[in-house]
Amino acid sequence: MIKVVDLFKSFKDHEVLSGVNLTIASGCSTALIGGSGQGKSILLKHIIGLLRPDKGKVLVDNQDISKLRRRPRKQLKERFGIVFQGGALFDSLTVFDNVAFPLREKTRLKEPVIRDKVLHELSRVGLSGAENKYPSEISGGMKKRVALARCLIMNPEIVLFDEPTAGLDPLIGKAIHRMIWECQKSFKFTALIVTHEIPAIFSIVDNIAMLYNGKIIFTGTPEEIRASQDPVVHQFIHGELEGPISLK
Amino acid sequence: MSWILIPFKIIGSYTHRFIRELGRMACFIAVSLFWMVFPPYLLQRVIKQVHFIGVKTTPVIVLTGSFTGMVLALQTYYALAKFGAESSLGPVVALSLIRELGPVISALMVTGCAGSALTAEIGIMRITEQIDALDAMALNPHKYLIVPNIIAGILSLPLLNAIFVVLGVFGGYAISVGLMDLSSGTYFQGIRDFIKTKDIFEGLCKSLSFGFLITWISCYKGYFTGYGAEGVSKSTIQSVVLSSVLILIWDYFMTSIMIL
Ligand SMILES: Nc1ncnc2c1ncn2[C@@H]1O[C@H](COP(=O)(O)OP(=O)(O)OP(=O)(O)O)[C@@H](O)[C@H]1O
Ligand SMILES: [Mg+2]
Numbered sequence: 001m002i003k004v005v006d007l008f009k010s011f012k013d014h015e016v017l018s019g020v021n022l023t024i025a026s027g028c029s030t031a032l033i034g035g036s037g038q039g040k041s042i043l044l045k046h047i048i049g050l051l052r053p054d055k056g057k058v059l060v061d062n063q064d065i066s067k068l069r070r071r072p073r074k075q076l077k078e079r080f081g082i083v084f085q086g087g088a089l090f091d092s093l094t095v096f097d098n099v100a101f102p103l104r105e106k107t108r109l110k111e112p113v114i115r116d117k118v119l120h121e122l123s124r125v126g127l128s129g130a131e132n133k134y135p136s137e138i139s140g141g142m143k144k145r146v147a148l149a150r151c152l153i154m155n156p157e158i159v160l161f162d163e164p165t166a167g168l169d170p171l172i173g174k175a176i177h178r179m180i181w182e183c184q185k186s187f188k189f190t191a192l193i194v195t196h197e198i199p200a201i202f203s204i205v206d207n208i209a210m211l212y213n214g215k216i217i218f219t220g221t222p223e224e225i226r227a228s229q230d231p232v233v234h235q236f237i238h239g240e241l242e243g244p245i246s247l248k
Numbered sequence: 249m250s251w252i253l254i255p256f257k258i259i260g261s262y263t264h265r266f267i268r269e270l271g272r273m274a275c276f277i278a279v280s281l282f283w284m285v286f287p288p289y290l291l292q293r294v295i296k297q298v299h300f301i302g303v304k305t306t307p308v309i310v311l312t313g314s315f316t317g318m319v320l321a322l323q324t325y326y327a328l329a330k331f332g333a334e335s336s337l338g339p340v341v342a343l344s345l346i347r348e349l350g351p352v353i354s355a356l357m358v359t360g361c362a363g364s365a366l367t368a369e370i371g372i373m374r375i376t377e378q379i380d381a382l383d384a385m386a387l388n389p390h391k392y393l394i395v396p397n398i399i400a401g402i403l404s405l406p407l408l409n410a411i412f413v414v415l416g417v418f419g420g421y422a423i424s425v426g427l428m429d430l431s432s433g434t435y436f437q438g439i440r441d442f443i444k445t446k447d448i449f450e451g452l453c454k455s456l457s458f459g460f461l462i463t464w465i466s467c468y469k470g471y472f473t474g475y476g477a478e479g480v481s482k483s484t485i486q487s488v489v490l491s492s493v494l495i496l497i498w499d500y501f502m503t504s505i506m507i508l
């Protein structure tokens with residue numbers, strides 16, 4: 001279980017997160033929605049321990065990741081997988097080597113085994129044939145899918161997706177959603193998906209959380225969010241221009 | 249605030265920034281040294297980085313080395329002729345190259361060619377979240393990125409320095425024998441008589457420490473780069489300027505310690 005408790009974070013004088021409270025149950029998938037620039041990516045980076053909170057804490061199975069010592073911290077990190085918003089592929093490596101990278105560095109598997117696994121993973125995201133290209137030679141949507149493959153190949157226990165389908169065409173986007181859903185159901189990993197795909201995301205996740213002005217203002221199931229009377233939530237999920245959220 | 253305080257405020261804030269930067273640099277290298285000692289040792293990455301530095305810099309070293317030797321021979325000949333001491337051209341050229349010009353100029357060339365590239369590369373890895381990705385895979389970025397570079401710098405600078413010096417000595421030879429009609433025996437016999445192992449050793453020590461300095465600063469500047477392309481370009485400039493200045497300052501102190 002992941003618990004975010006009273007998390008504060010500011011950059012210079014700009015307070016991005018101001019008291020985030022969020023609980024993510026193990027084995028469930030949760031979508032994190034919210035406006036652009038509201039701090040969703042920042043929140044993910046706190047959960048995986050890349051950023052340290054100014055105040056508050058993140059508990060993963062009751063361990064505070066920013067307080068752990070080196071070894072347990074490493075063990076905890078190994079349970080995580082993250083797909084960054086920009087992909088964060090290593091641009092000195094080919095697509096194949098990128099996906100193989102975690103296997104080569106973290107396991108003692110033999111090269112032929114790695115090869116099979118990588119090719120299988122790549123075919124799952126629809127990228128067979130692109131394995132010898134470099135990240136600079138493939139499109140943004142392809143990078144996203146390579147990043148997805150690199151993350152899922154280690155079978156992490158907790159996976160954080162930062163907009164896995166942004167910039168993909170509707171068909172591939174749907175296929176990726178379906179794939180995430182299938183993987184989540186079969187491997188039972190805990191998933192936190194940052195996304196703008198409303199309402200498509202509602203059909204594949206168990207819970208929704210909405211971040212607004214540095215706080216989580218709503219958590220609940222997709223049915224609950226559809227029925228929500230909160231004006232901010234209502235305006236956001238229906239994409240209305242009139243309402244409490246101003247676009248200045 | 250009263251106008252009297254303004255200069256103090258400015259000086260204070262600069263001092264504060266300066267000291268904080270020094271502290272960060274010290275912590276950075278301390279963490280890297282820590283990871284340098286502990287296994288696993290990533291030998292392959294070290295070799296790759298030596299290759300990186302070598303490929304980028306060797307052509308430049310070849311050119312600058314031979315031309316420095318040539319111009320040194322010309323200038324020294326001109327000066328020595330005033331005292332009628334042309335016959336000691338060989339050792340004077342070799343001594344300046346081995347003790348001073350070789351280490352310093354090769355270090356400046358490495359800064360320009362490889363140091364800047366290193367900062368830009370690590371900076372881009374930072375702004376495109378590749379360093380975060382390493383960290384998120386529970387692979388320590390210091391171990392994977394910084395340590396191999398520092399070791400590669402320490403290994404490759406003495407080698408490049410050696411190439412520089414050898415080519416410089418032969419460049420000087422070409423000038424003094426081809427142009428100035430010195431006998432080839434005089435040139436090399438003088439070198440053999442006057443250059444001690446100590447001189448060579450000290451030159452190599454210098455370039456070794458420069459290798460450490462360059463890679464330290466280049467990696468540091470890339471690792472803590474600002475945002476966007478502008479941040480990376482700024483860090484690259486800073487890394488080249490800072491490395492060059494520190495090389496010359498550090499060179500003075502090394503020399504004064506070793507000569508005393
Ligand atoms: N390193 C940083 N320094 C200063 N400010 C930052 C930094 N990183 C993010 N911010 C600020 O934090 C805010 C939240 O950024 P974040 O990337 O989390 O947004 P987001 O919710 O993921 O948006 P999007 O949906 O567009 O990806 C932004 O306003 C941004 O300006
Ligand atoms: Mg984001």
